Amino acid sequence: MAIEKNELRRVIGHFATGVTIITTRDEDGRPFGLTANAVSSVSLVPPLILVCVDKKSESYPYFERSGVFTVNILGEEQETLSRRFATSGTEKFEGVGYSKNDLGCAVLDDTVGHLACKIVQSVESGDHSIYVGEVEAADAKDTSPLLFFRGGYRKIGG
Numbered sequence: 407m408a409i410e411k412n413e414l415r416r417v418i419g420h421f422a423t424g425v426t427i428i429t430t431r432d433e434d435g436r437p438f439g440l441t442a443n444a445v446s447s448v449s450l451v452p453p454l455i456l457v458c459v460d461k462k463s464e465s466y467p468y469f470e471r472s473g474v475f476t477v478n479i480l481g482e483e484q485e486t487l488s489r490r491f492a493t494s495g496t497e498k499f500e501g502v503g504y505s506k507n508d509l510g511c512a513v514l515d516d517t518v519g520h521l522a523c524k525i526v527q528s529v530e531s532g533d534h535s536i537y538v539g540e541v542e543a544a545d546a547k548d549t550s551p552l553l554f555f556r557g558g559y560r561k562i563g564g
């Protein structure tokens with residue numbers, strides 16, 4: 407028998423991750439996004455990464471329609487931003503500094519880095535969709551990332 411949801415969350419929570427905000431857009435260029443740690447590198451040649459998006463999230467239809475996303479890797483001082491983008495039904499971008507990249511996705515200010523992707527494959531899997539994105543542009547700087555571990559935000563060394 408498969409394990410129960412809370413037990414899976416507890417156990418997988420021992421796998422420490424970074425924290426990202428994945429952004430996308432509607433057909434008028436309005437930004438959408440959500441906090442996510444189900445993000446992984448897939449392939450170097452061609453350059454592919456994947457993200458997993460809950461089909462119940464408000465952002466989900468915009469990933470489906472636009473076919474593009476950008477992964478913003480949060481810095482250790484961006485926990486408040488992470489909490490904001492992990493809350494549905496709010497004006498997430500109000501007062502948040504960002505620019506738009508060539509794909510029309512929001513690149514948030516003061517992050518560790520970002521990866522701009524075109525979706526080349528999508529797989530419905532359980533209650534999420536897995537989007538494989540070809541990386542069109544990316545950048546990062548050597549500043550400390552925000553971490554998520556055992557259900558809480560952490561800093562490297564903290």
Ligand SMILES: Cc1cc2nc3c(=O)[nH]c(=O)nc-3n(C[C@H](O)[C@H](O)[C@H](O)COP(=O)(O)O)c2cc1C
Pocket residue numbers: 425439440441442443444445458459460461462463464465466488491492493494495554
């Ligand atoms: C640390 C953290 C990691 C998360 N990772 C994911 C994820 O990988 N995929 C996902 O769909 N939701 C993830 N979530 C939950 C979404 O951020 C949350 O459901 C959000 O409210 C969705 O926003 P929306 O409904 O406005 O799209 C995560 C939340 C937190 C706090």
